[in-house]
Amino acid sequence: AQSVSQHNHHVILSEAASLELGCNYSYGGTVNLFWYVQYPGQHLQLLLKYFSGDPLVKGIKGFEAEFIKSKFSFNLRKPSVQWSDTAEYFCAVTSGGATNKLIFGTGTLLAVQP
Amino acid sequence: GAGVSQSPSNKVTEKGKDVELRCDPISGHTALYWYRQSLGQGLEFLIYFQGNSAPDKSGLPSDRFSAERTGGSVSTLTIQRTQQEDSAVYLCASSAPSGSVDEQFFGPGTRLTVL
Numbered sequence: 001a002q003s004v005s006q007h008n009h010h011v012i013l014s015e016a017a018s019l020e021l022g023c024n025y026s027y028g029g030t031v032n033l034f035w036y037v038q039y040p041g042q043h044l045q046l047l048l049k050y051f052s053g054d055p056l057v058k059g060i061k062g063f064e065a066e067f068i069k070s071k072f073s074f075n076l077r078k079p080s081v082q083w084s085d086t087a088e089y090f091c092a093v094t095s096g097g098a099t100n101k102l103i104f105g106t107g108t109l110l111a112v113q114p
Numbered sequence: 115g116a117g118v119s120q121s122p123s124n125k126v127t128e129k130g131k132d133v134e135l136r137c138d139p140i141s142g143h144t145a146l147y148w149y150r151q152s153l154g155q156g157l158e159f160l161i162y163f164q165g166n167s168a169p170d171k172s173g174l175p176s177d178r179f180s181a182e183r184t185g186g187s188v189s190t191l192t193i194q195r196t197q198q199e200d201s202a203v204y205l206c207a208s209s210a211p212s213g214s215v216d217e218q219f220f221g222p223g224t225r226l227t228v229l
Contacts, residue, residue, distance in 0.1 A: 036220075044205065044220040090157060099170040100209070101147060102218060104157035 023091035139208030
């Protein structure tokens with residue numbers, strides 16, 4: 001069965017620090033990868049996605065992620081975080097089969113201190 | 115346009131009671147998903163609808179859970195004889211199939227508390 005691991009459960013950074021959140025998945029076939037974000041009091045929203053092509057994908061608010069097939073990884077990065085990036089971040093995978101259900105990681109809670 | 119809406123936003127019930135949670139997907143979205151977000155289990159898939167049929171119910175945790183969708187639109191998730199372990203945020207998402215994979219748009223969720 002597919003699974004997704006997020007290594008960092010809780011990250012605290014100061015503004016302007018660089019961010020990298022780890023995500024690894026277990027699935028040998030074709031995968032589609034997502035990062036979702038949940039800001040305090042808001043619903044889940046898509047940050048970025050990878051389906052195929054350039055393994056470096058750019059999302060909203062200056063976030064990017066790199067798909068490294070050999071490492072089964074899809075790490076999220078941002079060169080300089082802001083206080084408004086405080087949120088919970090979820091990595092997810094779908095195999096693109098008939099269901100396209102999302103398999104989520106456990107989430108990483110990011111707190112950015114001003 | 116309107117996003118995915120869910121009602122109620124909060125539901126407190128007593129153990130053993132039945133509850134119904136409603137989801138209104140984005141108009142025209144044929145795919146609809148229910149997920150559950152709980153402290154111990156994270157975000158888990160429950161059930162998937164394509165139109166009015168549910169080809170994947172593999173995430174429903176027990177036969178106390180059921181869901182239906184009518185008119186290819188509104189969906190209702192029903193939990194019978196609720197238990198304390200059912201306490202969670204129930205999320206609905208919809209997507210419009212336009213290829214192999216599509217972005218899922220999430221609603222705000224229903225927070226269920228079983229006393």
